Amino acid sequence: MRPTLGLVIALFATGGCSPAPAEAPAWRPAPFLPIAENKLLMAAVVDPAADAVWESVSIRIDKTGEHDRRPRTDAEWTAVRNSAVTLAESGNLLMMSPRAKDDDQWMKMSRAFIETSFKALQAAQERDAEKLLSVGGEIDEACENCHVKYMPPGY
Numbered sequence: 001m002r003p004t005l006g007l008v009i010a011l012f013a014t015g016g017c018s019p020a021p022a023e024a025p026a027w028r029p030a031p032f033l034p035i036a037e038n039k040l041l042m043a044a045v046v047d048p049a050a051d052a053v054w055e056s057v058s059i060r061i062d063k064t065g066e067h068d069r070r071p072r073t074d075a076e077w078t079a080v081r082n083s084a085v086t087l088a089e090s091g092n093l094l095m096m097s098p099r100a101k102d103d104d105q106w107m108k109m110s111r112a113f114i115e116t117s118f119k120a121l122q123a124a125q126e127r128d129a130e131k132l133l134s135v136g137g138e139i140d141e142a143c144e145n146c147h148v149k150y151m152p153p154g155y
Contacts, residue, residue, distance in 0.1 A: 038099050046090045050139060052083035053120050057133040070129035080132065081124035087117035087139065101150055109146040116142045 036044060056076070060067040071077045091114035093099065100106050116138040123131035 032096055034093075034096055034099060038094070041090065041093060041099070045086060045093075049083040049086035049090065050143070053080060053087065053132070053139065054136045056080045056083075057129045057136070059133075070132075071124075071127070077124055077127055081121060084117055084121035084124050088114050088121060091117060105149060106146075109142065109149070113139070113142040113146070 056069075056071055056079075058069045060069070071080050091110045094110045094113070095107055100110075116135060119135040120132060120139060123129075123135055
């Protein structure tokens with residue numbers, strides 16, 4: 001019984017001890033490595049994705065009648081969904097240093113852009129062309145609000 005009692009006492013005595021935490025390395029790589037500055041990000045990622053969403057649904061009226069454009073096939077809906085995801089995630093990219101212009105309005109406007117782009121994603125997943133058409137205007141407004149404040153003339 002004594003050896004068992006000794007083992008129990010030894011376990012209780014050392015149970016609260018834990019090894020010292022390992023020291024952090026002197027150098028850690030940054031978690032992100034932004035490649036494109038804002039102008040290139042807009043031209044290469046945001047603009048094409050926004051155009052794909054905006055052009056996916058339209059109503060054109062001419063002398064021959066009304067022409068309704070909307071995604072109809074699985075592939076067309078998937079393409080719109082992918083563009084909406086690209087837009088929403090681009091808002092996150094815009095919030096990364098060194099792209100973020102400030103920690104106030106820039107972040108709020110980027111968040112608004114993400115939220116409206118997410119509505120486009122939901123519309124595409126629901127295959128709701130009317131909702132997609134409506135949210136296109138909200139995306140445009142989110143873009144323009146930021147451009148008015150942050151885009152220099154001649155950009």
